Amino acid sequence: MSKIHVSTYINGDETEFLCDPEETLLDVLRDRLGLTGAKEGCGTGDCGACSVTVDGRVVCACLMLGAEAAGRKIGTIEGMADGADLHPLQRKFLDHAALQCGVCTPGILVAAKNLLERNPDPTETEVRYWLAGNLCRCTGYDKIVRAVMDAAAEMRQA
Amino acid sequence: MALDEFDSENRIFTAVGTSPVRPDGMDKVTGKAQFGADMSAPGMLIGAVVRSPHAHARIVKIDASKAEALPGVKAVVTRADFNNSVSRANADVLDNCMAGDKALYDGHAVAAIAATSATLARKAARLVEVEYEVLPHVTDVDAAMVPDAPVIREGIDAAVEGMSPNVMARHEFGHGDIDAGFAEADLVMEKSFKTAAAHQGYIEPHACLGSLGADGRGELWCCTQGHFVARNICAELLGIDAAQLRVVASEIGGGFGGKTTVFIEPVALALSRKTQRPVKIVMSRSEVFRATGPTSSTSMDVKIGMKRDGTITAALAVNRFQGGAYPGSPVDMGSMCSFACYALENVKAVGYDVICNRPKQAAYRAPGSPMAAFAVESVIDMMCQELDLDPVEVRIKNGAREGTKASYGPKWPQIGLQATLEAAKAHPHMKAPLGPNQGRGVACGFWFNHGGETSVSLALSPDGTANLSVGTPDIGGSRASMCLMAAEELGIPYDKVRTTVVDTASLGYNDVSHGSRVTYASGLATIKAARDAKKKLCQRAAKIWGIDEDAVTWEDGMAIPAGHNAGQHDPLPFAKICKSMGRTGGPISGHFEATPEGAGVSFATHIVDAEVDPETGATSVTRYTVCQDAGKAIHPAYVEGQFQGGAAQGIGWALNEEYIYGEDGRLQNDGFLDYRIPVASDLPMIDTEIVEVPNPGHPYGVRGVGETSIVPPLAAIANAVSRAAGVRMTELPMSPPRILKALDDQDG
Numbered sequence: 001m002s003k004i005h006v007s008t009y010i011n012g013d014e015t016e017f018l019c020d021p022e023e024t025l026l027d028v029l030r031d032r033l034g035l036t037g038a039k040e041g042c043g044t045g046d047c048g049a050c051s052v053t054v055d056g057r058v059v060c061a062c063l064m065l066g067a068e069a070a071g072r073k074i075g076t077i078e079g080m081a082d083g084a085d086l087h088p089l090q091r092k093f094l095d096h097a098a099l100q101c102g103v104c105t106p107g108i109l110v111a112a113k114n115l116l117e118r119n120p121d122p123t124e125t126e127v128r129y130w131l132a133g134n135l136c137r138c139t140g141y142d143k144i145v146r147a148v149m150d151a152a153a154e155m156r157q158a
Numbered sequence: 159m160a161l162d163e164f165d166s167e168n169r170i171f172t173a174v175g176t177s178p179v180r181p182d183g184m185d186k187v188t189g190k191a192q193f194g195a196d197m198s199a200p201g202m203l204i205g206a207v208v209r210s211p212h213a214h215a216r217i218v219k220i221d222a223s224k225a226e227a228l229p230g231v232k233a234v235v236t237r238a239d240f241n242n243s244v245s246r247a248n249a250d251v252l253d254n255c256m257a258g259d260k261a262l263y264d265g266h267a268v269a270a271i272a273a274t275s276a277t278l279a280r281k282a283a284r285l286v287e288v289e290y291e292v293l294p295h296v297t298d299v300d301a302a303m304v305p306d307a308p309v310i311r312e313g314i315d316a317a318v319e320g321m322s323p324n325v326m327a328r329h330e331f332g333h334g335d336i337d338a339g340f341a342e343a344d345l346v347m348e349k350s351f352k353t354a355a356a357h358q359g360y361i362e363p364h365a366c367l368g369s370l371g372a373d374g375r376g377e378l379w380c381c382t383q384g385h386f387v388a389r390n391i392c393a394e395l396l397g398i399d400a401a402q403l404r405v406v407a408s409e410i411g412g413g414f415g416g417k418t419t420v421f422i423e424p425v426a427l428a429l430s431r432k433t434q435r436p437v438k439i440v441m442s443r444s445e446v447f448r449a450t451g452p453t454s455s456t457s458m459d460v461k462i463g464m465k466r467d468g469t470i471t472a473a474l475a476v477n478r479f480q481g482g483a484y485p486g487s488p489v490d491m492g493s494m495c496s497f498a499c500y501a502l503e504n505v506k507a508v509g510y511d512v513i514c515n516r517p518k519q520a521a522y523r524a525p526g527s528p529m530a531a532f533a534v535e536s537v538i539d540m541m542c543q544e545l546d547l548d549p550v551e552v553r554i555k556n557g558a559r560e561g562t563k564a565s566y567g568p569k570w571p572q573i574g575l576q577a578t579l580e581a582a583k584a585h586p587h588m589k590a591p592l593g594p595n596q597g598r599g600v601a602c603g604f605w606f607n608h609g610g611e612t613s614v615s616l617a618l619s620p621d622g623t624a625n626l627s628v629g630t631p632d633i634g635g636s637r638a639s640m641c642l643m644a645a646e647e648l649g650i651p652y653d654k655v656r657t658t659v660v661d662t663a664s665l666g667y668n669d670v671s672h673g674s675r676v677t678y679a680s681g682l683a684t685i686k687a688a689r690d691a692k693k694k695l696c697q698r699a700a701k702i703w704g705i706d707e708d709a710v711t712w713e714d715g716m717a718i719p720a721g722h723n724a725g726q727h728d729p730l731p732f733a734k735i736c737k738s739m740g741r742t743g744g745p746i747s748g749h750f751e752a753t754p755e756g757a758g759v760s761f762a763t764h765i766v767d768a769e770v771d772p773e774t775g776a777t778s779v780t781r782y783t784v785c786q787d788a789g790k791a792i793h794p795a796y797v798e799g800q801f802q803g804g805a806a807q808g809i810g811w812a813l814n815e816e817y818i819y820g821e822d823g824r825l826q827n828d829g830f831l832d833y834r835i836p837v838a839s840d841l842p843m844i845d846t847e848i849v850e851v852p853n854p855g856h857p858y859g860v861r862g863v864g865e866t867s868i869v870p871p872l873a874a875i876a877n878a879v880s881r882a883a884g885v886r887m888t889e890l891p892m893s894p895p896r897i898l899k900a901l902d903d904q905d906g
Contacts, residue, residue, distance in 0.1 A: 041443065049361055097795035100634045128839040138634065140806030
């Protein structure tokens with residue numbers, strides 16, 4: 001079985017990789033590129049732990065083939081902070097104790113950042129529906145929703 | 159005063175009770191934290207497990223020749239590759255990790271493959287030909303108990319006369335004369351209940367990376383609630399020395415009890431031993447559902463006698479829990495919890511431990527107690543409705559207090575049930591108006607909490623900082639709590655302490671992170687280790703000052719002379735003694751190795767508003783309040799998080815979550831699409847009231863908070879839904895079809 005050569009952009013960096021035709025983008029990120037921030041919670045697009053952005057749209061990386069990344073712009077949790085400066089969402093998640101085990105956190109942060117780029121002033125209901133594809137089993141979502149609302153408020157001031 | 163006695167009366171805390179950012183937070187918001195599946199090793203192979211498609215079948219033959227013929231397939235293991243003379247305690251664990259003569263449930267592991275890639279391993283697993291002789295099966299607890307039910311384990315005498323040998327044990331707790339008590343009642347109510355099996359539902363599937371050399375030395379990386387226990391079990395199942403297996407606990411992506419044992423870890427090690435290469439195994443979500451967890455499904459009868467004024471005169475519970483294909487369901491603990499919230503003169507709880515063709519149950523947050531509370535708290539609510547009594551007042555009237563003889567034996571010391579009830583009574587939630595189709599439910603819950611074997615080591619550095627080594631994996635922010643307690647004792651800032659969950663070769667034994675024990679037991683151990691270190695710091699000060707050790711005491715983070723007779727010496731701060739320790743006698747570390755015995759029980763009262771749509775049967779939880787006794791909240795934000803998380807899991811269990819088996823005994827909903835846990839848009843904000851009634855068995859009064867929060871929700875939501883719908887719901891989950899059926903039956 002011959003491998004596919006793919007050229008893509010990951011967190012702004014030009015990246016090349018070889019992958020099998022049936023490998024998912026998540027497999028490629030985790031197993032070929034060492035970007036293990038996106039997690040596989042289900043492999044069926046139900047949990048959102050592998051959320052990444054593809055050309056500005058939130059995607060479950062487990063539902064997309066690695067080969068489909070060719071020429072696209074992929075954004076992962078590893079690209080969210082600017083060096084030592086955390087994104088306001090990352091800071092607010094820490095301040096609000098919005099994570100317990102932390103395994104869903106990368107996916108939720110990626111999805112929440114995408115929400116605030118589209119809608120800088122979301123209602124609580126809008127936050128809850130936007131994040132409905134990201135399962136968290138630890139927190140009951142209360143502190144997650146508060147952290148997103150608080151980050152949005154701070155970003156509107158900036 | 160003994161160190162494990164409560165000593166915080168009037169104490170002013172400086173670090174404890176604040177909510178700083180957790181030490182592992184930065185790694186977890188940037189994607190750097192390494193969970194079970196995030197580790198790789200050079201030359202690593204990938205393992206895949208072959209699982210039974212049958213609920214109950216004799217394994218006639220396993221032919222792996224086609225799989226082994228695939229280029230890149232390196233090894234196949236079956237039961238023969240494990241130590242088959244394991245202790246009785248671990249025989250069931252081994253059989254659950256790899257089936258012997260029989261597959262006992264859909265998803266039971268029967269063989270495993272190691273290959274050079276995940277794709278190849280999965281392909282090879284499909285090529286393993288297993289010849290099965292399919293046997294009759296049973297998956298329902300009541301059906302498994304009848305004398306002519308299919309027998310899961312042959313050759314065992316019936317534990318209870320007249321019942322199937324699937325009934326493995328009978329437990330009984332209580333005191334008084336229940337018949338006399340029922341005779342005194344103005345109203346006696348009896349009702350039967352059922353709850354479905356629910357999975358812990360951690361988002362991170364089980365994952366491990368194992369390496370075992372021909373010399374019997376091994377390394378294991380895995381996501382686990384207890385790497386010392388994982389080490390001991392794996393060593394025994396592989397027939398190697400525990401000391402030669404070093405286990406490192408990865409960051410853990412949720413456990414809730416479900417990661418307190420092993421599944422794939424011994425399999426990865428067996429494959430590694432055969433190939434002499436590291437082997438990684440990561441479960442799929444389907445495997446997690448089919449072969450790990452869940453908690454028991456149950457069937458229960460509760461009978462309660464009450465006077466018109468609300469006084470309970472007698473109470474009886476008969477609990478039947480299936481624990482999957484192996485004995486050990488939490489029916490004993492459930493039965494101890496049934497009436498633990500109440501002060502009763504006449505009380506009895508009976509529990510039957512039943513096996514059937516389902517995966518071996520694993521602990522799930524307060525194992526057994528949520529189901530028991532669902533049945534008992536539902537009957538009390540029905541009686542309040544019948545007698546027109548206030549459900550909070552009835553609970554205050556009958557609720558356990560200090561001095562009460564608990565239904566399972568002990569006499570309560572200082573406890574917080576009444577304080578949680580008073581907090582609920584005073585909460586604005588209780589007075590908020592209800593809309594159409596809405597109902598309000600209240601319920602109480604209890605959990606024992608636990609101590610367990612614990613070791614910690616606290617090493618001081620010359621720059622006045624401290625490294626705390628613990629052996630209890632951090633499942634909800636415990637490193638932050640440990641740093642707070644160490645900082646509090648040493649009188650240094652929170653960020654001068656680093657807490658690490660160290661590997662099994664670096665510290666004495668630790669029980670798993672379960673039983674709400676970590677903040678209590680590892681916390682007590684941390685405080686005691688810090689006091690041990692302070693004693694040594696005082697000895698160094700004595701040496702520097704040239705006075706007796708007894709003449710030095712510790713105050714506000716400094717060594718000071720104990721009195722006038724000790725002479726005039728400037729206080730020596732922590733950092734200064736640390737700086738000179740190389741010259742004054744060498745390294746200083748504090749230690750604790752023991753089993754803390756003073757775990758304090760905890761209680762909670764939950765208030766829920768639910769709205770039921772009479773046309774669709776769908777329920778939405780519109781408001782939720784948790785009032786729970788924490789003893790002492792070390793890191794209040796994470797205490798609130800435990801309260802909220804337990805409530806949310808309870809909402810899922812009450813309304814949606816359920817293992818659904820077909821007639822063929824196979825699990826029909828082995829994914830998050832069909833086994834639906836609550837998502838953000840399903841839930842309201844969850845209000846919390848932290849009640850603090852100190853535990854006399856911990857220096858700061860800590861009780862532990864992780865488990866009690868999941869005990870009241872099933873009942874509180876059932877009471878809210880039943881009042882909203884106008885029909886009593888006695889079976890969980892209260893999914894829309896069940897609610898519609900109950901409404902139809904009532905109309906009919």
